[in-house]
Amino acid sequence: QVQPIESGGGLVQAGGSLTLSCVIHGDTWPSYAVAWFRQAPGKEREFVAAINRGGHNTAYADSGKGRFTITRDDAKNTAFLRLTGLKPDDTAVYYCAAKVYWGPALINLRDYPYWGQGTQVTVSS
Secondary structure, eight states, X not given: OOOOEEEOOEEEETTOOEXXXXXXXXXXXXXXXXXXXXXXXXXXXXXXXXXXXXXXXXXXXXXXXXXXXXXXXXXXTEEEEEEOSOOGGGOEEEEEEEEEOOSSOOOOGGGOOEEOOOEEEEEEO
């Protein structure tokens, strides 16, 4: 079973930075398009950033443009989400999602069949 595994969350002060990681073990990693979503208490899960297979195309939600960067290292079976300039509104559980797909970055959560358990990001004011 495909299981993305997230790490890197934590507690940070406003203005601080974190780097989240998502790994999928196995030989099929290069086939995956990957995205990050987040869900705050009482809110729906929302798109944050996505990167396509090969890493040539990325997409970002407006809330993260200029502050968040998604990358991938296929040699390490890992995708990263660099969060900078964090705000209290960024507090949420961040989820990694994956799909075997060849095309542009996918931003709709319904496109992704594989999900991690999430990692908590808390930004204090």
